[in-house]
Amino acid sequence: MPSAGHLQAPALRVRSSQVSAGRPREREALAAVPLFQPQNLREDQVLSLEGRPGDLTCKSQRLMLQVGLIHPASPGCYHLLPYTVRAMEKLVRVVDQEMQAIGGQKVNMPSLSPAELWRATSRWDSMGKELLRLRDRHGKEYCLGPTHEEAITALVASQKTLSYKQLPVLLYQVTRKFRDEPRPRFGLLRGREFYMKDMYTFDSSPEAARRTYSLVCDAYGSLFDRLGLQCLQVQADVGSIGGTMSHEFQLPVDVGEDRLALCPRCSFSANVETLDLAQTNCPACQGPLTETKGIEVGHTFYLGTKYSSIFNAQFTNVHGKASLAEMGCYGLGVTRILAAAIEVLSAEDCIRWPGLLAPYQVCLIPPKKGSKEEAAAELTGHLYDHITEAVPQLRGEVLLDDRTHLTIGNRLKDADKLGYPFVIIAGKRALDEPAHFEVRCQNTGEVVFLTKRESWNY
Amino acid sequence: MPSAGHLQAPALRVRSSQVSAGRPREREALAAVPLFQPQNLREDQVLSLEGRPGDLTCKSQRLMLQVGLIHPASPGCYHLLPYTVRAMEKLVRVVDQEMQAIGGQKVNMPSLSPAELWRATSRWDSMGKELLRLRDRHGKEYCLGPTHEEAITALVASQKTLSYKQLPVLLYQVTRKFRDEPRPRFGLLRGREFYMKDMYTFDSSPEAARRTYSLVCDAYGSLFDRLGLQCLQVQADVGSIGGTMSHEFQLPVDVGEDRLALCPRCSFSANVETLDLAQTNCPACQGPLTETKGIEVGHTFYLGTKYSSIFNAQFTNVHGKASLAEMGCYGLGVTRILAAAIEVLSAEDCIRWPGLLAPYQVCLIPPKKGSKEEAAAELTGHLYDHITEAVPQLRGEVLLDDRTHLTIGNRLKDADKLGYPFVIIAGKRALDEPAHFEVRCQNTGEVVFLTKRESWNY
Missing domain, CATH: 3.40.50.800 (Anticodon-binding domain)
Incomplete structure (x- = not known):
């Protein structure tokens, strides 16, 4: 042009x-x-923006840099320029509607997260270099929250007279999270500082918690439907978060970093991490599995009492006895959804947005x-x-x-x-x-x- | 009760x-x-929440803890509970309206701010212990942005073909800021992690920049009017931000940490920091000055080329020559305004909100x-x-x-x-x-x- x-x-x-x-x-x-909407239309200008041309490997990153949606600040950290902020605010509005429709209440927890909370769950050590750590002027240690199971459980545990009548409690926030990725890449798809919606739920029984779990998964399904994104809900590994059941919401696309096994016959789908290496047949119907790649845009965990037992997050049950809350946690990658939608919907040279999110x-x-x-x-x-x-x-x-x-x-x-x-x-x-x-x-x-x-x- | x-x-x-x-x-x-709206109605419970009863020294902090608007996370860091998030989102909407009405465009800059930007302006050293600093897994140094003059100027400087026709540019964000206060206190009034609206403006001449400065000050005035808060615009010290002209927007109230000198005869008003110690008469009309205390809820700076000269933020002027942008920066303490409004409007035992912000x-x-x-x-x-x-x-x-x-x-x-x-x-x-x-x-x-x-x- x-x-x-x-x-x-x-x-x-x-x-x-x-x-x-x-x-x-x-x-x-x-x-x-x-x-203020800079367009960097020449390919080499975009490359020089990143300074590491080898990393400019996906369509959404290239397009978002070209049309001035993002600008690199440091590895894995981007300035979100006006169009992106508009799109993100629209996305957050849809997320709010879905979370509030199932009873979610919005909170906002600090990024500075005291080390003692993370030591209590042993994640101060187990999360290793992924945690960004710092000391304040008094030498007190903190990490920058990559997720908030510790903080929210301690917060709910501080409410000493929670009754079963007041459950479920569904609390969520949309805030910046920090993860010191060994190799941040793909623009907003894998950054070190990014926006996430994280919800934490507290129930009075495993059955109630599983109902809440389904409710949140359905809300995620509804969200992606409204955005016009074909999202797969696949069985997933619990990773460092823990718990006994987990699903990922995956957008199938070649640039995705996750390998998914799907059964064309039945509804089975899983991240291959959860399968035996040798498994080529569907565990449900024994049909042959096919493989695809996906971008993880959401992740849900049924946590049971893993965190509530550590922080003593209790409620008074129907018999008047103290009982541990059954928890779930549920993440949506907010900035990642923006980039993933662009990755999936765009042509090679033209951005296409979910209608609801167009700036x-x-x-x-x-x-x-x-x-x-x-x-x-x-x-x-x-x-x-x-x-x-x-x-x-x-x-x-x-x-x-x-x-x-x-x-x-x-x-x-x-x-x-x-x-x-x-x-x-x-x-x-x-x-x-x-x-x-x-x-x-x-x-x-x-x-x-x-x-x-x-x-x-x- | x-x-x-x-x-x-x-x-x-x-x-x-x-x-x-x-x-x-x-x-x-x-x-x-x-x-989820815990109420901690007994005074001693509120005291035990803070763990440092001596610091529980203002009305807004006490009331906000009592009715479950905030919950302490660590010194100077608070969980914002659902009512507060609702009030804050309403405030952000009003701020957006005011900023966008004068042409402001919303951006979003990372909290992780590379040390080299701060070394370029010498603030890496001069800001001392107020900066929260950390190293990533590669040993690279960052601070958590307490303000973003460096980042925004470097961003605008990267736009190589900015023309005078495209100015003024007014960019703002509403994000968390970090300041390692020596003694955080008064709840949301002086925290270490807080929400701030910060706007940065780029103009083609000192005259244009002063017009923009007035425009932003007027928008601040309009904002506080809409909130029903009697705010004073006083002459202020430029502090570590720098520049040649500065005003604070102060809510007069006894718990305020700033001392203000006002002239009842003319419109003169100033932070006493800007006056000679011995000055008891108004420099404008020579009438006697009275003193009051205030909470600083906004601060504006005319920066000139202090930052644009360091980062080479240029535009092409009407003669086709490269010229340094004239800058201004403008802060509003978003979480602080919430607490300050409660401090000013509430009775001893009952919270009162600006009508627009009631949760x-x-x-x-x-x-x-x-x-x-x-x-x-x-x-x-x-x-x-x-x-x-x-x-x-x-x-x-x-x-x-x-x-x-x-x-x-x-x-x-x-x-x-x-x-x-x-x-x-x-x-x-x-x-x-x-x-x-x-x-x-x-x-x-x-x-x-x-x-x-x-x-x-x-």
């Missing part, structure tokens, strides 16, 4: 419509601002300055107002690409690369009476014309 | 109405869940089990549906206190302590035909009756 010879100027503009009802009108005047839903492209269609520029401005009036949900979701020194074609290529679900173009037919705007649905490739008679039709 | 002898059972229930339009209906059935807007109290009014219990359930139908903004904002083993009076005391703006009680008059519900407006003390005829009236 013509603009590939240099960094693309960040001059997309958005009108802020997030001003609350009670705010003064004049604020609107300030609303059209240039977006902006609509990109408006007015005519080029000095072109025959220039007279339609003003109409494009009005179109913005009409669209958000007709569809209030689109407020703040419509972007005006007013880089009118570029041709419509060039801006359309950029829009295609960024993956706005809808691109609206003021082309030749914008001068028709009434004006016709070309609407491109990026996911289906469909092109229709939008026109205003009484109301907008197409 | 009767329940003061033991920890209060967390049995408030909320109906989740945040299920999206497209979700299956049956999810609603799961929606009434017990809230729930309405608490419904149905009659006690076995009481004469018990027949009205079902009506209270319907009331929830009617209210959220009539006022859709209240969806997810109405809480049903179904601890019906407690008297209305006891639950009303709890509701008073937690500070719901509106409490609706099904008392004696709920059995009238039509039913009358008592509505208490907690902030004004007003009591009115709500009844349903054609629509709800009061």
Whole structure:
């Protein structure tokens, strides 16, 4: 593309419509601002960003660097740029809806996690170099929480009069986690600092805990359905978290680091880690297993009393006796889901988002300055107002690409690369009476014309 | 109060109405869940929570521990419990609106901040023990970002073709910050791990940068106005951030750690740090200065080229020459604002919130089990549906206190302590035909009756 010879100027503009009802009108005047949305369209520029070209091995990492979604800060740590923050906030909203629909309550636990909690579970030693450790000014030791079983169990244990009537308790947070990966790679897919949703559940019996476990797994299923991602729930190893039952939610894709065994006959599916090396037949129906690779985007654990027994997280049971809570824990890789969705949905050169997560839903492209269609520029401005009036949900979701020194074609290529679900173009037919705007649905490739008679039709 | 002898059972229930339009209906059935909302109503229990009774020296800390808004994790680090997370998310929404109304774009920078960035500005040494430092598995040094001038300037500097036409750029984030305070205290007012909104601005000239500076200060003013907090903008010292002009946004209150000098005659106000020790008269009008204490909830800095010159953050000016960006940086203590608002607005024993931030807007109290009014219990359930139908903004904002083993009076005391703006009680008059519900407006003390005829009236 013509603009590939240099960094693309960040001059997309958005009108802020997030001003609350009670705010003064004049604020609107300030609303059209240039977006900081650097595009690094030349492959070699992207390579030099990472500084370690050998690691630039997956599509989502390359695309996200190219279009300015992320920028490297240090190995495995990325600045999330404005589009990514928008997508992540949309994802967190969907996660919140799913977690709250099953009774989840949101908490927020510190990243600084005292060593004594981790010594109590022996994970201070067993997690080895994966824990990032530090001392404060008084010499007290901490790690940066990679997960929070210790912290949440100690917190719930401090509630001395918890009754069985008050269970289940489902607590979750969406916070940064830290893991000192030996070799961080694949951009947001395997970082050292990343956002995770972690939920911890407390039940009064193993049966109740298993019901809660299913409930959370179903909510995860519902989440991935809503995102339009085909996710496999596979039997998994409990690893350093522990417990007696575990599942991973895997997005099948070649770049995935997990090997999955699937049975085409029955519903059996497992991470191969959980199978005997020699196992080639399905343990359920004895049919032959097939193998695929996957990206782990979620992981659930039935923990039993592993942590509640250590921290004495008790409740008063129906007989008035103190009893240990049955626990589960449930992770979703928030930043990882963003990258994994891009990995799975995108073409080689164009990002595609789950509809719910696209940073902006609509990109408006007015005519080029000095072109025959220039007279339609003003109409494009009005179109913005009409669209958000007709569809209030689109407020703040419509972007005006007013880089009118570029041709419509060039801006359309950029829009295609960024993956706005809808691109609206003021082309030749914008001068028709009434004006016709070309609407491109990026996911289906469909092109229709939008026109205003009484109301907008197409 | 009767329940003061033991920890209060967390049995408030909320109906989740945040299920999206497209979700299956049956999810609603799961929606009434017990809230994890521990109340530590006895003073000595609160003291034992902190483990350092001498430090329990302010109202917001005591109240927030008592009603289960926060729980200590380690010195200066707190678990934010569900009510606090709700209030914080509301605050972040208002902050987003204000920042985006002036063109702010949200980014998200890692907490792990490479030492070399801090060495470049000499702050690796000058910030001393306030920086929490660590090494990764390869021995590479990092600090946990207490602020992000270095990171953002290096990020913007990496955009090689920034043009004056694309300025100003206003980038902000709402993330956890870390400061190893010598003596963390006052709960969320002075912690070691806390949420901060930090904005960084890049302009093409000192004049433009000063306009941006005013714009951000005005947005801060607007934010505090909307929260109903009387905030003073005072002249301040630049401290370790540097620059040539600085203001603090201070909430005047006795527990505040800053000493402020105000002139009752003119608009002059300053942190006394910026004045000569002997100065007792206003430098502007020579009138006598009065002194008050304040909690710093925001801080703005005009930085000039202090950071852009170090990291070479340039843009192409109108003459086509490379020129250093003029910067500003602007902080808001997000968790601190929550605590400071509670400190300023609350009575000695009852929390009061800025209306916009109250975790729930309405608490419904149905009659006690076995009481004469018990027949009205079902009506209270319907009331929830009617209210959220009539006022859709209240969806997810109405809480049903179904601890019906407690008297209305006891639950009303709890509701008073937690500070719901509106409490609706099904008392004696709920059995009238039509039913009358008592509505208490907690902030004004007003009591009115709500009844349903054609629509709800009061």
